[in-house]
Amino acid sequence: MSLTLRTISREQHLAYIQSLPSASHCQVPAWADVKSEWRSENLGWFDDRTGQLVGVGLVLYRQLPKVKRYLAYLPEGPVINWYAPNLDEWLQPMLAHLKKQGAFSVKMGPPVVIRRWDAPAIKSGIQNPDVKRLRDVEPTTIEPRAFEVSDKLRRMGWQQGEDGGAGFGDVQPRYVFQVPLANRALEDVLKNFNQLWRRNIKKAEKAGVEVVQGGYQDLAEWQRLYEITAIRDKFRPRPLGYFQQMWQALNTEDPNRMRLYFARHNGVNLSAATMLVVGGHVWYSYGASDNIGREVRPSNAMQWRMLRDAYALGASVYDLRGISDSLDETDHLFGLIQFKVGTGGEAVEYVGEWDFPLNKLLHKALDIYMSRR
Numbered sequence: 001m002s003l004t005l006r007t008i009s010r011e012q013h014l015a016y017i018q019s020l021p022s023a024s025h026c027q028v029p030a031w032a033d034v035k036s037e038w039r040s041e042n043l044g045w046f047d048d049r050t051g052q053l054v055g056v057g058l059v060l061y062r063q064l065p066k067v068k069r070y071l072a073y074l075p076e077g078p079v080i081n082w083y084a085p086n087l088d089e090w091l092q093p094m095l096a097h098l099k100k101q102g103a104f105s106v107k108m109g110p111p112v113v114i115r116r117w118d119a120p121a122i123k124s125g126i127q128n129p130d131v132k133r134l135r136d137v138e139p140t141t142i143e144p145r146a147f148e149v150s151d152k153l154r155r156m157g158w159q160q161g162e163d164g165g166a167g168f169g170d171v172q173p174r175y176v177f178q179v180p181l182a183n184r185a186l187e188d189v190l191k192n193f194n195q196l197w198r199r200n201i202k203k204a205e206k207a208g209v210e211v212v213q214g215g216y217q218d219l220a221e222w223q224r225l226y227e228i229t230a231i232r233d234k235f236r237p238r239p240l241g242y243f244q245q246m247w248q249a250l251n252t253e254d255p256n257r258m259r260l261y262f263a264r265h266n267g268v269n270l271s272a273a274t275m276l277v278v279g280g281h282v283w284y285s286y287g288a289s290d291n292i293g294r295e296v297r298p299s300n301a302m303q304w305r306m307l308r309d310a311y312a313l314g315a316s317v318y319d320l321r322g323i324s325d326s327l328d329e330t331d332h333l334f335g336l337i338q339f340k341v342g343t344g345g346e347a348v349e350y351v352g353e354w355d356f357p358l359n360k361l362l363h364k365a366l367d368i369y370m371s372r373r
Contacts, residue, residue, distance in 0.1 A: 001047055001054075001086065005093040008044035008056065014253065016044070016056045017079070021316070022279035024076035024111055025250075026172065027058050030257070031075075033249035034242075038062050039070070043097070045080060045090060055080035055090065059098065069362060072103035075172050082112050083145050087152050095356060104359035105366060109172050110153075114146035115139040115349040119192070122341050125327045134175065134325035134337075134347055150351050158354040173322030174352040177337065179307060179345035182280075182316035186308065192344030197300060204301035207265060211305035214260040214272075219243050222260060225272045225288035232291060243274070243286075250276070256313075261306055263298035270298040275306050282310035283319045303343070323347060 010029040017023050025031065032040030038060035045055035057078025061070040080090050098106050117125075118140040125137035154160075181189065190198065214222065223240040230237035250257035256277055263271040270293035276283040284306060289299055303320075310318045320340045324333035325347075337347065357363030 001084070001089075002049065003054070003089060003093065004046045004048055005097055006044060006046070008042050008053070010042055012044060012053060013042040013056050013058070016053050017278070020079070020279060022281035023079050024281075025257075025276045025278050025283060025285075026075035026109075027056070027077040027079050028250075028253060028257070028278060029058065030249045030253035031058060032060065033252075034246045035060055036245065038073070041101070043078065043094065057094065061101065061103065064104070064362070068102055069104045069359070070102050071366065072098045072101070072106045073171070074106075074108040076109045076111050078108065079111070082110050082149050087149070088156055091156065095358065099358045104357075104362035106356040106358065107171070107353055109353040110149060110351050112143075112146045112149050112351045113348055114143050114150070114351050116141040116143075117347040119194075119341050119344045119346065122327070122337065122347055126329075126338070126341075132326070132328045134327060134349075137327070140346065146351055153351075153354055156356075158356050160352055160354050172353065174350055175323045175325050176348050176350075177320040177323050177340040177343075177345055178348050179318040179320070179343050180316070181307075181311050181318055186311050189307070189311070189344075190304075194342045194344065197342040200297040200300035201304050204263075204297040207296040209263055209265050209270075209296050209298050209301045211261060211263045211302050214262055216244070216247050218260060218262070219247060221262070221269055222272045222274075222288065225269065225290055226286070228290055229288040246274075259309075261302055263302040263305075265293055265296050265298065268293065270294075270296070271302050273302055273306065275310070277310075277313060277315075280314060280316035281319060282306075282313065282315040282317070283321055285321060307343075318345075320345070325349075 013029045017028055029042060040061065041059045043057040043059060044053050046052065047054045055078060057074050060073045062073065063070050084090060095106060116139060117134060117137055121137055121140050125131040125134065131137060179189065219240060222243065227237050247258055259275040261273050261275065262269045271289040273287045274285045276285050284303065307318045323337040323340060326333050328334060
């Protein structure tokens with residue numbers, strides 16, 4: 001297939017995304033409005049034979065201080081045929097275009113799954129004292145074509161960090177946890193939850209925990225819980241304005257793109273979460289909880305409600321987002337996978353993020369800067 005790459009309108013970009021079963025929320029046009037500190041561009045690949053749009057990419061440009069040179073970033077994209085035999089003919093015109101736009105380096109995250117581990121496999125790894133990382137456990141599923149994609153990228157000159165994003169080193173997580181929903185009865189999904197999760201859901205129901213949806217006006221309450229979580233878990237919280245901007249940008253594009261949930265008990269909000277929807281893919285994106293009321297299990301009740309809502313929307317997958325690959329109980333990130341594996345889903349590894357230095361000196365300087373942050 002002979003291809004032409006050119007800038008397209010947001011409308012063309014959105015229409016293409018809407019024609020697909022799903023795509024990353026980081027690749028919808030409105031994501032550029034969420035990341036308003038970056039300049040953005042919508043790219044389209046056209047089949048020269050038919051003139052049809054056959055791929056899109058949302059590019060975010062971050063300018064270096066004092067010079068008009070940019071890091072070009074395509075988070076969880078571009079949305080192209082990654083298994084095309086002529087993958088270089090898709091990517092070379094993109095690199096040439098981004099270089100003309102002033103990019104000194106390109107970072108992208110191919111949405112290509114390379115390995116999956118189901119819950120029993122992960123549990124066996126956790127119970128094995130010799131296993132410290134997910135990659136030490138034999139995968140339940142291997143995607144051979146994904147290895148070919150990685151090999152092609154490497155041969156084209158794309159580079160990847162030594163740990164490949166295994167420990168949240170990349171901007172977007174390489175490892176995520178997903179609950180497949182396609183072609184399953186909801187009862188079967190619940191049966192696959194572990195005993196503790198099912199018991200906690202019942203405990204919340206018995207205690208009278210109710211889960212409700214909030215709106216834009218409730219984002220301040222969300223922020224209250226989120227900042228409590230940030231202090232407890234020792235991370236720097238995003239400001240309220242970020243979530244207000246996210247809500248306005250995403251829901252202007254599609255009124256069902258972003259949702260807000262609260263789990264409350266006796267009228268007090270104990271947990272909250274944001275949910276994102278693009279086609280058949282639904283993400284639990286941010287979560288927060290108070291330091292009180294944990295005994296009534298609000299987080300379990302909220303996740304179960306969100307998953308049921310995703311199912312009702314016809315989602316094929318409920319994505320609990322990032323995990324690290326650590327199965328070491330002493331690792332501070334171990335709790336993430338331990339909590340999520342209780343849903344009976346699967347750990348999913350993508351091929352990770354890749355960099356292409358268009359100016360080796362500036363790219364190296366960026367590497368040094370990032371390593372010292």
